[in-house]
Amino acid sequence: MNESLFRLRDVTRRYGSRQVLSIDELEIRQGEILALVGPSGAGKSTLLRLLNFLEPPSQGTIEFLDEQIDPDRQPSLELRRRVTTVFQRPVLLRRSVYQNVRYGLQLRGQRDGAGQIDRVLEEVGLVDLAQAQARTLSGGEAQRVALARAMVLEPDVLLMDEPTANLDPYNVGLIERIVTRLNREAGTTTVLVTHNVFQARRLAHRVALLLEGRIVEVADVQAFFEQPSDPRTAAFVRGEMVY
Amino acid sequence: MSGIALALSTVIGIPLGAALGLTRFVGRRLVIAVMYTGMGFPPVVVGLFVYLMLSRSGPLGSLGLDAIPELFTPAAMVVAQTIIAFPLVAGFTMAAVMGVDPNLRLQVLGLGATAWQATWAILAEARTGVIVSVVAGFGGIISEVGAVMLVGGNIEHSTRVLTTAIVLETRKGNFELAIALGIILLSLSFFANLAMLRLQGSSLNE
Numbered sequence: 413m414n415e416s417l418f419r420l421r422d423v424t425r426r427y428g429s430r431q432v433l434s435i436d437e438l439e440i441r442q443g444e445i446l447a448l449v450g451p452s453g454a455g456k457s458t459l460l461r462l463l464n465f466l467e468p469p470s471q472g473t474i475e476f477l478d479e480q481i482d483p484d485r486q487p488s489l490e491l492r493r494r495v496t497t498v499f500q501r502p503v504l505l506r507r508s509v510y511q512n513v514r515y516g517l518q519l520r521g522q523r524d525g526a527g528q529i530d531r532v533l534e535e536v537g538l539v540d541l542a543q544a545q546a547r548t549l550s551g552g553e554a555q556r557v558a559l560a561r562a563m564v565l566e567p568d569v570l571l572m573d574e575p576t577a578n579l580d581p582y583n584v585g586l587i588e589r590i591v592t593r594l595n596r597e598a599g600t601t602t603v604l605v606t607h608n609v610f611q612a613r614r615l616a617h618r619v620a621l622l623l624e625g626r627i628v629e630v631a632d633v634q635a636f637f638e639q640p641s642d643p644r645t646a647a648f649v650r651g652e653m654v655y
Numbered sequence: 656m657s658g659i660a661l662a663l664s665t666v667i668g669i670p671l672g673a674a675l676g677l678t679r680f681v682g683r684r685l686v687i688a689v690m691y692t693g694m695g696f697p698p699v700v701v702g703l704f705v706y707l708m709l710s711r712s713g714p715l716g717s718l719g720l721d722a723i724p725e726l727f728t729p730a731a732m733v734v735a736q737t738i739i740a741f742p743l744v745a746g747f748t749m750a751a752v753m754g755v756d757p758n759l760r761l762q763v764l765g766l767g768a769t770a771w772q773a774t775w776a777i778l779a780e781a782r783t784g785v786i787v788s789v790v791a792g793f794g795g796i797i798s799e800v801g802a803v804m805l806v807g808g809n810i811e812h813s814t815r816v817l818t819t820a821i822v823l824e825t826r827k828g829n830f831e832l833a834i835a836l837g838i839i840l841l842s843l844s845f846f847a848n849l850a851m852l853r854l855q856g857s858s859l860n861e
Contacts, residue, residue, distance in 0.1 A: 461761075464765050466761055466764055466765060489767070489769060492767060493767035496765055496766055496767065497762075497765040499758070499761075499762055499765070501758065502762065503756045503758045503759040503762050505759075505776065505779075505780065506779075506780055515763075515766065516766040516767055519763075519766060519767050519768050519769075519772055520767060561766065562766070565766070565767065571765075
């Protein structure tokens with residue numbers, strides 16, 4: 413778990429004159445679950461978009477495996493396809509659940525993924541809804557489709573942007589069990605953005621606190637919650653931070 | 656002939672509409688304003704423009720190139736009909752793609768789509784509206800009379816089309832024939848639109 417998968421150095425992200433992210437250094441290790449916590453607007457989702465190479469950094473470098481990405485150098489398609497994101501509010505295609513799950517495989521020109529699709533649909537509990545129109549699903553079911561369409565790609569890195577926000581306990585439990593299994597059995601490196609500190613504590617190996625686009629502290633989960641080194645982390649953990 | 660004009664309008668209009676709907680660039684609003692003007696362009700003015708461009712003393716006709724169609728030919732009529740229809744296709748396509756959830760593009764890119772694959776996914780999501788754009792273009796072409804009369808000349812067995820034939824027969828007092836041609840034109844339009852409706856598939860029921 414110690415090998416570095418991502419390494420960010422002096423990364424900033426600006427929209428016009430507004431700087432939303434400024435990370436001096438961040439390492440994401442192979443096979444870990446890293447939870448990103450922090451108030452709304454702290455830059456967590458922006459960081460995920462950078463890690464999925466959906467946006468380039470305004471400055472600095474992102475090292476992923478052996479490739480270096482900076483404002484002038486975009487990642488190859490092959491590299492980009494090793495990372496995928498489950499978004500907080502999934503937008504599903506106007507197709508069946510099955511076709512939505514198959515979509516990512518089709519993008520990669522894979523025609524024979526029926527076994528994989530059936531397997532992930534089984535795991536997310538959507539076999540009975542495989543032929544249902546994805547747009548007719550409930551929020552929890554839609555989020556499970558979003559997870560299934562990411563899982564079927566067997567990514568090296570799974571980025572999750574508040575995947576259980578507003579979901580009922582059943583769906584939260586199901587998604588958390590899948591994230592844990594993927595990490596343990598497939599070695600999927602996971603970066604999880606969450607507002608739920610209990611979830612971060614349940615799932616993550618390490619936790620990072622972002623405030624105003626900057627990383628305040630990154631620590632092993634136990635140290636983060638029990639012996640935070642920064643007073644702002646301590647305030648966050650005690651629930652005293654207003655956001 | 657109308658089919659070729661519609662195909663050309665579709666080939667030009669859908670990518671243009673998608674580009675205007677999905678990208679932001681300096682001058683985009685001006686391009687949209689020009690396109691909106693094109694959507695409401697009087698066909699006879701388009702006919703006049705094409706006539707002046709293609710006439711032997713016009714800027715294009717005077718070049719004498721094989722690729723430039725001559726006046727009073729079906730090819731000249733195709734040019735006029737395409738100019739009438741492609742802004743309609745582009746305008747409705749732009750509106751349709753702008754109606755798709757903007758997060759869709761980001762999410763399909765996140766699943767590993769290339770930029771082209773993401774654009775195609777958005778067009779597929781907007782297919783109801785995109786097909787309406789083609790229907791609108793088809794309507795603009797099939798109902799058009801002024802431009803094709805000007806640049807085609809309504810020559811029998813060559814550039815006479817249903818609409819210009821209806822005008823001619825009405826002027827000659829052959830109302831029965833004019834009405835019959837009108838019914839044929841309406842029937843053609845109905846069945847063509849029925850075919851396009853099938854392309855929209857189940858999306859209309861959602």
